Every structure is written in C-alpha cells, then in structure tokens.
Amino acid sequence: MxxxxxxxxxxxxxAERGYDETTVDDIARAAGVSERTFFRYFGTKDExxxxxxxxxxxxxxxxxxxRPMDEAPxxxxxxxxxxxxxxxxxxxxxxxxxxxKRINERSPHVMTRQLAHxxxxxxxxGDLLWxxxxxxxxRGRADFDAAPADIQVxxxxxxxxxxxxxxxxxxxxxxxxxxxxxxxVRTAFDAIRPGHPAFGGFPGGDSETLR
Amino acid sequence: MxxxxxxxxxxxxxAERGYDETTVDDIARAAGVSERTFFRYFGTKDExxxxxxxxxxxxxxxxxxxRPMDEAPxxxxxxxxxxxxxxxxxxxxxxxxxxxKRINERSPHVMTRQLAHxxxxxxxxGDLLWxxxxxxxxRGRADFDAAPADIQVxxxxxxxxxxxxxxxxxxxxxxxxxxxxxxxVRTAFDAIRPGHPAFGGFPGGDSETLR
DNA sequence: CCAATTTTGTCAGTGACTGCCACTTCTGGC
DNA sequence: GCCAGAAGTGGCAGTCACTGACAAAATTGG
Numbered sequence: 001m002x003x004x005x006x007x008x009x010x011x012x013x014x015a016e017r018g019y020d021e022t023t024v025d026d027i028a029r030a031a032g033v034s035e036r037t038f039f040r041y042f043g044t045k046d047e048x049x050x051x052x053x054x055x056x057x058x059x060x061x062x063x064x065x066x067r068p069m070d071e072a073p074x075x076x077x078x079x080x081x082x083x084x085x086x087x088x089x090x091x092x093x094x095x096x097x098x099x100x101k102r103i104n105e106r107s108p109h110v111m112t113r114q115l116a117h118x119x120x121x122x123x124x125x126g127d128l129l130w131x132x133x134x135x136x137x138x139r140g141r142a143d144f145d146a147a148p149a150d151i152q153v154x155x156x157x158x159x160x161x162x163x164x165x166x167x168x169x170x171x172x173x174x175x176x177x178x179x180x181x182x183x184x185v186r187t188a189f190d191a192i193r194p195g196h197p198a199f200g201g202f203p204g205g206d207s208e209t210l211r
Numbered sequence: 212m213x214x215x216x217x218x219x220x221x222x223x224x225x226a227e228r229g230y231d232e233t234t235v236d237d238i239a240r241a242a243g244v245s246e247r248t249f250f251r252y253f254g255t256k257d258e259x260x261x262x263x264x265x266x267x268x269x270x271x272x273x274x275x276x277x278r279p280m281d282e283a284p285x286x287x288x289x290x291x292x293x294x295x296x297x298x299x300x301x302x303x304x305x306x307x308x309x310x311x312k313r314i315n316e317r318s319p320h321v322m323t324r325q326l327a328h329x330x331x332x333x334x335x336x337g338d339l340l341w342x343x344x345x346x347x348x349x350r351g352r353a354d355f356d357a358a359p360a361d362i363q364v365x366x367x368x369x370x371x372x373x374x375x376x377x378x379x380x381x382x383x384x385x386x387x388x389x390x391x392x393x394x395x396v397r398t399a400f401d402a403i404r405p406g407h408p409a410f411g412g413f414p415g416g417d418s419e420t421l422r
Numbered sequence: 423c424c425a426a427t428t429t430t431g432t433c434a435g436t437g438a439c440t441g442c443c444a445c446t447t448c449t450g451g452c
Numbered sequence: 453g454c455c456a457g458a459a460g461t462g463g464c465a466g467t468c469a470c471t472g473a474c475a476a477a478a479t480t481g482g
Contacts, residue, residue, distance in 0.1 A: 119326030119378075126375070150395055192405040196402045247432080247433095424482090440466085448460085450455105451454100
C-alpha cells in the first residue's frame with residue numbers, strides 16, 4: 001500500500017526531473033512520509049526501480065519451473081519467455097519500459113544498477129536451470145561427457161545470451177508494436193540456438209504442442 | 212604511478228578487512244595522500260577494482276578487431292579470447308581472480324558493481340561485433356534475411372553468452388590449474404555454438420590456420 | 423632562479439543511509 | 453470503553469561517499 005505509493009511517486013519524479021536530481025527526501029515528501037520511513041520500505045534509493053521487475057522475474061522462474069524436466073534448456077528458456085510475455089499486460093510493460101528507458105538514459109548510475117540487477121537475475125535463472133539439469137539425470141547426455149562445472153558454465157552462458165537479448169531489446173524499444181518485438185525474440189532464439197541438441201533441442205519438433 | 216600505488220593498496224585493504232569496512236580515507240592514508248586526492252585518481256571508491264580489468268578488456272577488443280572481418284562472430288569471439296588468454300600472465304590473473312573472489316563474496320555491493328561492469332563490457336563488445344558485421348556486407352547473409360535490429364540483438368546475445376561463461380568461470384575458480392579452465396572454455400564454446408553458420412561458423416574448418 | 427603549470431591539501435557542504443529513541447497508531451482480549 | 457503489547461512512524465545525530473572552490477605546494481621549462 002504505502003510501498004506501492006512510494007514506488008509510483010518515485011518513478012514519476014525520476015521520469016520528470018531525472019534520477020540524480022531527485023533526492024530521497026523529495027520522494028518521501030511527495031508520498032507524505034519521512035525520509036526515514038522511505039528507507040524502511042526500500043533498502044536503497046534505487047530499489048524502487050526493481051519492484052515491478054522483481055515480480056516479473058518470479059513469473060519467469062515460475063514459467064521455467066513449469067517446463068518439462070527433459071526439455072533442452074534453450075527450448076525451456078524460449079518457451080518460458082513466451083509464456084511470460086503472454087501473461088503480462090503488454091501495454092503496461094511497454095509503457096514502463098519506455099519510462100525506464102528515459103530514466104536510464106539520463107543517469108549512468110541507474111543504468112549501472114539496472115545492468116547489475118540483470119546479472120543477478122542471470123545467476124538465479126542459471127541456478128534454476130542447473131537444478132533442473134541435475135534433477136533429470138538422463139538427457140542427450142549419453143554422448144556428451146562433461147564435468148558438472150562445464151555444464152554450469154554452459155547453462156550460465158545460455159541464460160546470459162537470453163538476458164543480453166532482452167536488454168538489447170529493451171534498449172531498442174521505440175514505438176514499434178509489441179508484435180514486432182515478439183517476432184524479433186523468436187528470430188534471435190532460432191538464430192543462436194546452440195548446435196548441440198542436449199542444450200538447444202529441436203525447435204520444430206514439439207512446438208505445436210505448446211499453443 | 213600514484214594511481215597504481217593507490218590501487219594496489221586499496222585492493223590489499225579490501226582483501227584484508229573487506230570492502231565495506233574499508234573507508235576511502237583508510238586507503239588514502241595508506242597511500243600517503245589525502246582523501247581528495249584519491250578522488251582525483253578514481254571517480255569512485257569501487258573504480259580501483261576495475262583498473263586491471265579495463266586494461267584486459269582493451270586487449271580483448273584489440274584481439275577481436277584483429278580477427279578477419281568475414282569470420283563468424285562466434286568464432287571471432289572464441290579466437291579473440293584464446294589470443295587474450297595467451298597474452299596475459301596466467302599466474303597473475305589467477306592470483307587476482309582469487310583475491311577478487313574473496314572481496315566479492317563478502318560484499319554484495321562489490322558483487323553488484325562487478326556485474327554491472329561486465330554488462331558495460333558486454334555492450335562494448337557487442338557494438339564492436341555490430342560494426343564488424345556492418346563493415347563486411349556479404350557473409351552467409353544471402354540466405355538469412357533479418358533487420359539490423361535483429362542482428363544487433365543476436366550479436367548482443369552471443370556476447371552475453373561469452374561473458375556469462377567467463378563470470379561463471381571466475382566464480383568457480385579454485386586452485387585448479389589454468390589448463391583446466393582453458394579446456395572448460397573450449398568445451399563451452401563448442402557446446403553452445405549457434406546452429407546458424409552466419410553466426411556460429413564452422414569450428415573445425417580453419418582452426419588449423421590459427422596456431 | 424623565476425614564472426607557468428600541474429598536483430595536492432583543506433574545508434565546507436550535499437546526499438544516501440543507519441542506529442537510537444520517543445511517539446503515535448493499530449490490535450486483541452477484558 | 454480500556455489497556456497492554458505490537459507495529460509503524462518521525463526526529464535526530466552521525467558516518468561515509470563524493471564535490472566544488474580555493475589556497476599551498478611541487479614540478480616543469482626556460
């Protein structure tokens with residue numbers, strides 16, 4: 001309640017005046033609370049920027065968990081992302097993405113923070129993929145002997161590829177329709193699909209069973 | 212001169228007491244200068260952490276620029292990384308990696324900053340790949356029609372994959388020999404090589420011409 | 423040895439963030 | 453209604469990263 005109000009006001013102020021030009025005190029006053037109270041709801045000034053993003057990450061992790069265990073990681077990532085994109089309000093997401101882009105562009109610090117956040121996400125998703133990989137001991141691994149560390153590195157790379165793709169997408173967001181962005185995601189996923197079937201899977205195979 | 216001394220002292224202190232427990236004033240005193248002077252050499256407290264890393268990035272960008280223009284991006288990345296790994300002092304790099312790992316583990320802030328830095332690198336390398344792609348108008352693109360934005364997203368993804376791989380590698384660095392790490396890189400590169408030849412290239416093809 | 427330039431220290435100030443304590447507001451049981 | 457305890461809030465003082473302005477060295481070049 002209070003948390004949401006503070007968050008909304010903060011982002012509004014950031015978009016207007018810029019992040020660096022807005023003090024925590026400004027935000028607190030706008031929300032009708034003291035600075036001290038702001039820091040009770042958010043550990044840092046920039047935490048307000050990730051309230052919504054974090055919620056969406058939980059959705060992504062959920063969607064990923066719902067994929068069948070024996071699916072190739074790359075395919076799981078692609079499908080989970082599709083599910084996620086279906087479950088969010090497109091207009092709201094686009095709107096927010098543009099607002100954030102404006103805030104980002106004016107403040108190197110926010111940009112930095114945003115990128116760091118993406119990396120944490122990367123780690124979480126990577127760990128989830130690793131768990132799923134371990135939980136399903138027989139995949140196309142009969143012909144692929146690799147140490148656990150190898151697999152972790154590979155999985156992390158796959159996640160890195162996907163998140164870098166999303167980052168680039170967000171930074172290119174103009175007034176194009178979402179339809180256009182979705183096509184781009186699909187193109188990218190197909191173009192850089194790992195050659196090894198244990199990771200990349202076969203895109204054409206069971207795609208009909210999804211939707 | 213002064214810059215290097217401050218940097219070395221700072222990292223030493225960070226490794227001893229921890230990043231958060233070391234104030235800029237501590238570092239400045241240790242180096243025999245004033246706090247103000249510290250900030251003349253480094254814009255922020257954490258900038259000292261990237262002095263060496265930045266130098267290595269320049270090496271990587273250089274190695275990448277030296278690759279033939281018509282080489283597939285994935286292959287260029289792999290080869291440039293190999294060149295880079297050959298040109299650095301292995302012991303020194305390993306030593307530093309371990310020190311940094313210790314510092315990272317104790318401070319979420321440093322971790323965050325490190326990850327953000329990696330993202331900036333990602334962007335720079337991605338941009339370089341994009342320039343190279345544009346500079347060489349005929350590749351395997353005859354059979355691959357994609358908008359410029361598509362390519363940028365794809366290239367960014369490839370870089371994301373590589374950097375995520377390196378991050379994961381660094382976080383796993385134990386007392387294994389570097390030989391082991393190198394093999395891991397090769398395995399990962401091969402396993403997630405993009406299926407499309409315009410991006411992934413053919414690993415076996417001209418690998419003899421390299422070394 | 424002097425003048426111009428560069429480097430450094432001092433100081434005051436801003437803004438993010440924290441710990442501490444007092445104060446208000448809610449809550450459930452009598 | 454009342455009251456004890458819990459939860460939320462504000463005020464305040466303090467730390468630390470970082471900045472601008474100016475003066476005091478230190479360095480350089482002639």
